[in-house]
Amino acid sequence: MGKKFSILITTKNRIQDLSFTLNKIQYLLDREDVVCLICDDGSTDGTFEYIQNNFPQIQLIKNFKSKGLIYSRNRLLDLVVSEFAISIDDDLHFITQNPLGSIETAFRKNPKIGLIGFRIYWNLNEPEITKSYAVSHRMKSFVGCGHVWRMSVWREIPDYPEWFVFYGEEDFASYQLFKKNWEIHYLPEVLVNHRVDIKSRKKGSDYSIRLRRSLRSGWYLYLLFLPYSLIPRKMSYSIWMQLKLKVFKGDWDVLAALLLAMKDLVFALPKILKSSNRLTKAEYKSYQELADTRLYWNPEDELQQNNNRA
Structure with a gap:
């Protein structure tokens, strides 16, 4: 079989x-x-x-x-x-x-x-x-x-x-x-x-390297797939939010992760140029209209829905 x-x-x-x-x-x-x-x-x-x-x-x-x-x-x-x-x-x-x-x-x-x-x-x-x-x-x-x-x-x-x-x-x-x-x-x-x-994962010893990899992968994806006109705004917003919410509040590990992720991005540019498969503006708009990825399920949400149905 x-x-x-x-x-x-x-x-x-x-x-x-x-x-x-x-x-x-x-x-x-x-x-x-x-x-x-x-x-x-x-x-x-x-x-x-x-x-x-x-x-x-x-x-x-x-x-x-x-x-x-x-x-x-x-x-x-x-x-x-x-x-x-x-x-x-x-x-x-x-x-x-x-x-x-x-x-x-x-x-x-x-x-x-x-x-x-x-x-x-x-x-x-x-x-x-x-x-x-x-x-x-x-x-x-x-x-x-x-x-x-x-x-x-x-x-x-x-x-x-x-x-x-x-x-x-x-x-x-x-x-x-x-x-x-x-x-x-x-x-x-x-x-x-x-x-x-x-919660414990966020406090783990590998927090900084996880953040570095998460940031750079997001930036890789911007350069690989997004219409050119959207990339500067997306990149700027990503960096600014890390600065505003974490670095300016004294989280220097985040600053280090940001700088190292930027370094990674520079070295990855040849691969990005070779592998890009860019969406048109119309395609990007259609993609954004899809439902968000379901990352987490919470049983408390089901309790609330059940109460609403009762």
Whole structure:
């Protein structure tokens, strides 16, 4: 029986998170129509050996030197031979018990869909409430930690830009899909738990480097896809808001991140010029009219909606 779904996971030195996830999705890995591919991005904590010994059915590859998340995702996608490829982070698992049926139904019903994004609950623990009144709809982009590609569509666009290293690859792909007239849809029927404490992440030791990468990826995207006339205003606003809200209030780590991101941008200009796929003003206007990307799901919103319906 041919494989219909591939589950792709990139991991590095997070053996406990990965183990939890794999045990949570074991029922999916046992299906005859599913294959799981994992890229170990240079782990030194025994991840590779752990997967070999405990999950022999998983197709495992390794970067002996860390190459980054985006490089690893590209490498996994190059190996996919199934119709659909589900990409999840090593600290994310499905709460919905039959996600594959819902995913396949959504793709079959709408042949214009190239990619589906899941309903994501960001918390260390699963939510007590799982019901949602939201309905599936088209949106601008998607979240990297939980989504699924129609692989025939993935092969129509350029690979994720590995020189971004981290952040921004989702919007890069979303612009490419838009230019090809493919759609991205939100599928609230499929709920996943991303086991991340957002507040503690903002206080983490890697805050500055995350901000640097986030800023520069946003600027890369401006120069790659936006109409020329919009770039100066967008760039100026991005920089000004960081200065106004953070630097002028004494957050010098943000100033350092800004300066380093500017340096990164200068060095990336040759790649940007080579890879640009600019939207026309009309295309940009149409793109902006799409619904915003659904990044977070909050069960309290469902309680409020339920009260309003009562």
